[in-house]
Amino acid sequence: MSLTRPAGEFAALLDNLRDFIDNEVIPCEDLANAHDGEATQRIAAALQVSAKARGLGAPRMAIPEGGLGLSWEECCAFLEQAGRSFLGPVTLQCAPPGQPDVAALDKLASPAQRQRYLAPLVRGDKRSCFAMTEPAPGAGSDPRMLATTARRVDDGWVIDGHKWFITGGMRADFAIVVARTDGGVSWLIVDKGTPGFEVVRDVPTMEPFDTGGHAEIIFRNCKVGPDALVGEEGKGLDYAQLRLEGARLFHCMRFIGLASRAMTIAQEYAGRRESNGVRLAEHQMVQSMVADAHIDLYAARLMTLDVARMLDAGQSIRHHSSMAKVFVSEAVNRVADSAVQICGALGVSEDLPVSMILRVLRPFRIYDGASEVHRSAIAKRALRHGLSA
Amino acid sequence: MSLTRPAGEFAALLDNLRDFIDNEVIPCEDLANAHDGEATQRIAAALQVSAKARGLGAPRMAIPEGGLGLSWEECCAFLEQAGRSFLGPVTLQCAPPGQPDVAALDKLASPAQRQRYLAPLVRGDKRSCFAMTEPAPGAGSDPRMLATTARRVDDGWVIDGHKWFITGGMRADFAIVVARTDGGVSWLIVDKGTPGFEVVRDVPTMEPFDTGGHAEIIFRNCKVGPDALVGEEGKGLDYAQLRLEGARLFHCMRFIGLASRAMTIAQEYAGRRESNGVRLAEHQMVQSMVADAHIDLYAARLMTLDVARMLDAGQSIRHHSSMAKVFVSEAVNRVADSAVQICGALGVSEDLPVSMILRVLRPFRIYDGASEVHRSAIAKRALRHGLSA
């Protein structure tokens, strides 16, 4: 809990948010057009106006810069509420890639970059994307395979490379490009429209309610100025790691909200639907799924909160955020899968959002480090340093 | 194995089918338009022509009636091949609801019904649907809650009721309607266009490549003649049970093919994609998923085959088909989920079909009796009759 904020103030903020999500955002979810990114974006834009009018906005950003100035711990409750709707995070500037890009630029951007990129990003006037992932044989789950290069020239850098699956890339005003330079791996900002920055296509995915797409982008002899470098040359992989750690914690928070919503829908269904003469709620096999969902999300919240407090305390979260990410990503999938199962045919229909929730959550076991990559890293650390389980 | 068919002949049929699926059907899968039922249907219709030209068609139907006359055991291999493509079963008249309706009418139809409904169904000239499921509080997983009625009048029956999630209903030329009559639960055939037979809408689902939809249908004072009755009055629930037992075995067969294809794609990907300096195929966590897929499908095939042989031998499959259905439906989901995971971001993209395969397979844990319903039935039978595990 932030030490300086009166407890009542944060509670009121949460009430405001809950009301907004329940009464404005969720009613705007258009399941029948969930596959239409353009339509979704228009709805989100309208909701952003309402959010601002309610004083709701980017949760982690400092108040003078237009954010709510929440601690990481406070973000847990905020993001969970926001995350209950497909449209909540994008409406409140806490969806990826915007939120982690804001966090990263807040630490790394030069004064000029702050003014040109960070400020409009926080206000919601510009959109970013983080161009790291590459198609095989480039950087996928292993960032050391990075193939994109940025060659230094007299008056800047020339970028060449092939990026893929760049979340938000279809609608981004600028990209933070991760590329090899002489000094190692570095970050460079490239504005949309720069010659040689070609958005090839949107890679379609199983996720509904996607507003920014997952772009395939080619950089061909793409020239940027010397001020395009973000932070220090050669520190790009460290920066990416730090960006990811915060990003995946935000995912955990908001996806707990989405999974919780799926189970709430399933519980309501189980409470009214009968089978074999009794309500589904009285069937123990349904109860078993309900109980496991409560247990899973109880653990998921505690782990997310624990890592958030570590961040607030300035501690390294590398090990613990990996553990939380693996657990939460798999837990929310189990919960959403059970919600679908409890709702039966209605669950696989799109009359209810539960199967769409499952489709939004499934990729999280892969994004930001697949479970397998994290498990291996967790274990190697434990085995190397003799950490007790 | 059919006792009368030369082994070589069936092997040649399978080779023909495999060639057809690999070289004609799979290349026609249009992932980018998988959500467009009309487009999918047009493609399937064209493929049906090719299939007929190759001598491929409804596998279980007797040869004089236009089918291939395969035994249930032979169908296992045939359907698995056909099932490797999203479009295979519908192309080969072995997709639901057509296949089980053919099987049911072959046993129950009067001579007039055979001529008017069964024959064109086998030829692919007409399409059917099986109108049993109802919205709450009607018949869902518990058929005894059936609310639709068919009142006998002088010259036939008058049907009133609300059906929902009727697979294939959007494109069906006639419906087999399950309704309460004075004599119990009965089956009646209703032609599309009959006054009072109103297809309200297509219930959208998470499944791509759906050609016939899942219709919501209302029968309001819908009058049919005395010859609409299928089989005997009052035996509708028994008929439905028998229809389902065969239907779910066909699902098992074809979905094993689809899951196997997903893992084959994943294995190919793992064989070429590198991470941390070695191919994914050398990572034990990937190997673990691959091995489990092989084990799961090995068991799935053996169970499906065992039940098929019981059907060929004229034995009751009620207990064993329930066990096979639970195992196979869950196994193919695990396999497809692992295939998505192995393929990483590419796996959740729609550049590959694996996430679509997962979306086709997920509902099978619910359709034709949810896992929970079957588990309860299996256990009750075991406990009541003292069957050893």
Add this chain to the structure above:
Amino acid sequence: MSLTRPAGEFAALLDNLRDFIDNEVIPCEDLANAHDGEATQRIAAALQVSAKARGLGAPRMAIPEGGLGLSWEECCAFLEQAGRSFLGPVTLQCAPPGQPDVAALDKLASPAQRQRYLAPLVRGDKRSCFAMTEPAPGAGSDPRMLATTARRVDDGWVIDGHKWFITGGMRADFAIVVARTDGGVSWLIVDKGTPGFEVVRDVPTMEPFDTGGHAEIIFRNCKVGPDALVGEEGKGLDYAQLRLEGARLFHCMRFIGLASRAMTIAQEYAGRRESNGVRLAEHQMVQSMVADAHIDLYAARLMTLDVARMLDAGQSIRHHSSMAKVFVSEAVNRVADSAVQICGALGVSEDLPVSMILRVLRPFRIYDGASEVHRSAIAKRALRHGLSA
């Protein structure tokens, strides 16, 4: 954290305990005689003397009464350390049934009962048992089936009934007997040696290092005085519920320690044993088990700690302690099972304690409410009160 205790003091206590467990208790574990309750008891008695000399003792009991006066939160760390050895909890008066009986009597005992039973229990001079469970058709997982009766007579009570699986009953100096009275279900204390209190036998179990056994006890016309009643008549089921809630939290704490030790042994083994040219630690399938153990115990500790804090804050833990109990009991089983698997043949041998740890942990999925009973209770509460997961 206790508000009154200096942080350094508690840390020193933990260091003292860790040193005691590592250097005195674990070296005394005699795996070859783990099945000999008498021998184990002799070892534990000797260790108790050392513990007292180090100032270590009953953690929860108030300091003036001879305990350490730890908060529930502090107990989490204390019990985890103590629990790393099979012999730790019994040595430190925090094994069942003593610890929960102390806690219950501390709340319910009359002044005379405090002096006669509680004080010697805290000092380790007497041993108790809690006689509630009955053989079928009596009270097992459902306490409402309680069949034992206590009939009021002029000068006290006459108890008749059959108890079974009474932990610690083989060595107890007195029993707290749960019985039906006119006023409902009540608690009565019965001294060993009271006529009609017959310890029939020790029910053998899969658990090694068992010091007090699981007694089968018959009460036949067993006469006790009016002062045998504990607390109020008719409140026995509520008392039992409260006793259990604390007891199962103590189990969670100490079994986390035991499971953690099993995995530490497995990690050490994996770090030195080679297979296929590399150390087991480098095999991803081993890493996967190690990582899951770390994740499982991370979540287990957080849930246990959260419930402990609720107890310290005077909140009801009924719902949350059920969730923690289910999760922790299953998590520690997974961890111990993986430790066995990693250690291979050595893991199933009794040269290492890991298979014995598994055997100690397995019953915890049943004791103090089987997972199924808790899952049903959790879900019913959630469904009835509309609690979100």
Add this chain to the structure above:
Amino acid sequence: MSLTRPAGEFAALLDNLRDFIDNEVIPCEDLANAHDGEATQRIAAALQVSAKARGLGAPRMAIPEGGLGLSWEECCAFLEQAGRSFLGPVTLQCAPPGQPDVAALDKLASPAQRQRYLAPLVRGDKRSCFAMTEPAPGAGSDPRMLATTARRVDDGWVIDGHKWFITGGMRADFAIVVARTDGGVSWLIVDKGTPGFEVVRDVPTMEPFDTGGHAEIIFRNCKVGPDALVGEEGKGLDYAQLRLEGARLFHCMRFIGLASRAMTIAQEYAGRRESNGVRLAEHQMVQSMVADAHIDLYAARLMTLDVARMLDAGQSIRHHSSMAKVFVSEAVNRVADSAVQICGALGVSEDLPVSMILRVLRPFRIYDGASEVHRSAIAKRALRHGLSA
């Protein structure tokens, strides 16, 4: 099915066996003394006499040599029946290591070895052990790490090495020793009592009803004659692989029987024990465990039978026996674990055999190739040869 044996004859044999197991063997299981190998051995010896009187004996061995001459397929049913009792396989000469040693010697032994070792082994007059496993850093899960050597001298071989976990070694009359020779890895028979053949101790394990122990054996300058060599020099690893393939199939068969028995006991308990006003059998969470046990063992039997038929047909079972071993070993563990859970406190007590069954089954996930080793081998084969799942 054996082509030459009348079906009725085999059915009669099975009836005979079932009667023997139910009415003679199971009643002799002395749970209270299950840890006493000597006592168990005495009981087994007495039962062997009864078995012979009934015409029951070594199932796979040819009839002229004193066996029953069953096909592998027939062994599935025979071993499952025998396996229902802890004492069945040892009584019927089909427990390891005897059974696979008989099978191996039947293929490899010289005429002199047949007479001296094989014949008395089949009759039950002698006992063998297979000395391959070594303590770290020798041959554990990876046989290529074999450290024991057999140096050729003028008149035979001199063996030096350290063996460990040699099943049956405490009671064996001779050992088949796997050792490195100049020509590769070879097998040599060593009689008990040969100078330099020292049985150091019995490695204790979690398994009850163990008759032959798991010996630690040291060979120091142990001299054997030239006729000690079994089969050809240098083929020891291939022989070991073949021996293991058959051995693990036998394990599968008999452990299916043991797991089935555990669940039968649990079903009977669930049918009579009440909780919350209804019998356990009516609780869906219990039904779920019962159903899964039936499904698991249905699949387990089909896989075992399929591999047995492959053996009868002379096909290589390397790939399929690995798949069956992984599935069956894990399935029987799940089933036994559920049986314990259903029986509650009685399940962890030793009043019932279910927790002992769990303890016998747990090591099977490690013995004869740990699940991880098989999974890796299965996947590598699939990935290398492009086998579809």
